[in-house]
Amino acid sequence: MTKILEPAKELNISGSFDTVVVGGGFAGVAAALAAARGGNKVLLCERVFMLGGLGTAGLVTIYLPLCDGRGHQVSFGIAEELLKVSIQDGYEDRYPKPWLEGGTLEEKAAQRYLVRYNAAACAIAYEKLLLDEGVKILYGTTVCDTIVEDGVITHLIVENKSGRSAIACGNVIDCSGDADVARFAGEETAQYGRGNILAAWYYHTDEEGNKLQMLGFSDVNIEKGSKRVGENEAMVNKRRYAGLEAEEITDFVISSHRSTYNHYLLGKPLSNTHMLTSIATIPQVRMTRGLKGDYWMTREDNHKYMEDSVGMFSDWHGKGDGSVYEVPFRALHGSKIKNLAAAGRTIAADDMMWDLTRVIPVCSVTGEAAGTAAALAKNFTDVDIKSLQKKLEDNGVMLHKNWEVE
Numbered sequence: 001m002t003k004i005l006e007p008a009k010e011l012n013i014s015g016s017f018d019t020v021v022v023g024g025g026f027a028g029v030a031a032a033l034a035a036a037r038g039g040n041k042v043l044l045c046e047r048v049f050m051l052g053g054l055g056t057a058g059l060v061t062i063y064l065p066l067c068d069g070r071g072h073q074v075s076f077g078i079a080e081e082l083l084k085v086s087i088q089d090g091y092e093d094r095y096p097k098p099w100l101e102g103g104t105l106e107e108k109a110a111q112r113y114l115v116r117y118n119a120a121a122c123a124i125a126y127e128k129l130l131l132d133e134g135v136k137i138l139y140g141t142t143v144c145d146t147i148v149e150d151g152v153i154t155h156l157i158v159e160n161k162s163g164r165s166a167i168a169c170g171n172v173i174d175c176s177g178d179a180d181v182a183r184f185a186g187e188e189t190a191q192y193g194r195g196n197i198l199a200a201w202y203y204h205t206d207e208e209g210n211k212l213q214m215l216g217f218s219d220v221n222i223e224k225g226s227k228r229v230g231e232n233e234a235m236v237n238k239r240r241y242a243g244l245e246a247e248e249i250t251d252f253v254i255s256s257h258r259s260t261y262n263h264y265l266l267g268k269p270l271s272n273t274h275m276l277t278s279i280a281t282i283p284q285v286r287m288t289r290g291l292k293g294d295y296w297m298t299r300e301d302n303h304k305y306m307e308d309s310v311g312m313f314s315d316w317h318g319k320g321d322g323s324v325y326e327v328p329f330r331a332l333h334g335s336k337i338k339n340l341a342a343a344g345r346t347i348a349a350d351d352m353m354w355d356l357t358r359v360i361p362v363c364s365v366t367g368e369a370a371g372t373a374a375a376l377a378k379n380f381t382d383v384d385i386k387s388l389q390k391k392l393e394d395n396g397v398m399l400h401k402n403w404e405v406e
């Protein structure tokens with residue numbers, strides 16, 4: 001590739017914040033909320049014009065379980081708050097009655113604590129939640145570089161309708177889903193080795209109303225031989241996408257649109273009962289790049305006690321097998337860039353573990369942990385773990401399980 005030297009130019013400093021959260025998916029919403037509640041002046045930069053990321057603009061409208069499948073709740077705090085807010089104006093077709101209306105252990109074991117929500121209503125509700133807590137939101141704002149001095153990010157470079165400017169920051173939480181900030185700043189990152197299968201989840205109407213079509217499953221569902229893999233034949237064992245380069249991600253989106261067309265529109269004209277109602281407005285890639293972190297989570301961590309646990313999550317698959325993972329704070333930051341933490345699908349985990357850590361409840365758990373830490377110390381490497389854990393527990397987070405494993 002031939003190169004050109006971009007002339008240096010002065011930038012306006014368009015703001016100064018204690019904490020800047022990059023990306024407004026579920027991780028970013030949780031992080032901004034926690035940092036603001038901790039007393040910080042918080043900015044959330046989001047490149048599209050709504051909150052929720054893959055969980056709204058990406059049409060992934062299933063808030064996977066907060067429980068272990070054996071009747072025990074595992075994820076608490078903001079993870080549970082965001083689940084409840086996502087259905088405050090009504091839910092789609094899953095309502096976890098035993099969990100929300102006081103069921104027995106047996107009833108809870110029989111129905112996992114998950115919901116399906118309306119993407120648009122959820123995005124609007126989260127926006128209000130953040131504004132009410134004093135978070136400043138800048139939409140249409142892409143963070144495209146960092147200025148780093150002595151291992152600390154002093155400014156983020158952003159581009160938006162006003163042009164290019166710098167934002168001064170005390171600390172930064174990378175919730176971009178792709179560890180963009182970590183890469184710009186020179187923190188250690190890792191790329192997902194297996195690549196993403198094509199996905200084309202879309203909404204459509206039929207006689208029963210507006211419905212989610214889940215076209216394109218995860219690797220694990222395919223490997224487990226899910227009976228719905230047949231319906232997804234067109235997506236399976238085809239090209240894999242890393243999801244990190246402009247041309248490749250454009251190919252992904254175009255193929256996704258084409259799959260939706262072939263699946264829903266080909267040969268059947270639109271009508272009142274046959275309407276394509278929404279397609280995703282951000283690419284539906286599951287795993288791209290993550291932090292290397294000071295701890296690398298693996299499936300071996302199941303039921304492992306973590307001294308620096310900042311919350312828990314379960315295995316989301318099926319009825320649940322009782323698995324419980326504690327998230328070590330070390331998986332949320334590296335040691336090169338002191339004032340940078342990651343939350344959401346970019347926390348440090350290996351390829352197999354990523355399939356568990358990438359889902360919405362874990363994004364909310366890790367967002368809350370990073371946001372709470374951001375309000376306790378400027379540098380994440382200086383956070384006093386006991387103080388962080390106390391603050392999280394005071395806010396209702398359970399750090400270690402208090403039941404016997406069957």
Ligand SMILES: Cc1cc2nc3c(=O)[nH]c(=O)nc-3n(C[C@H](O)[C@H](O)[C@H](O)COP(=O)(O)OP(=O)(O)OC[C@H]3O[C@@H](n4cnc5c(N)ncnc54)[C@H](O)[C@@H]3O)c2cc1C
Binds near residue numbers: 063
């Ligand atoms: C096809 C598919 C099906 C899935 N199914 C489920 C499911 O059923 N249930 C479930 O719980 N999870 C599911 N997941 C996973 C889950 O949806 C996501 O992993 C999770 O929502 C990620 O949240 P996040 O906040 O970490 O990142 P994202 O949702 O990716 O949010 C990142 C945000 O950052 C913004 N951004 C990115 N770069 C920048 C930048 N440089 N500057 C500013 N903003 C930036 C993006 O626009 C985006 O809004 C699925 C994922 C896919 C792709």
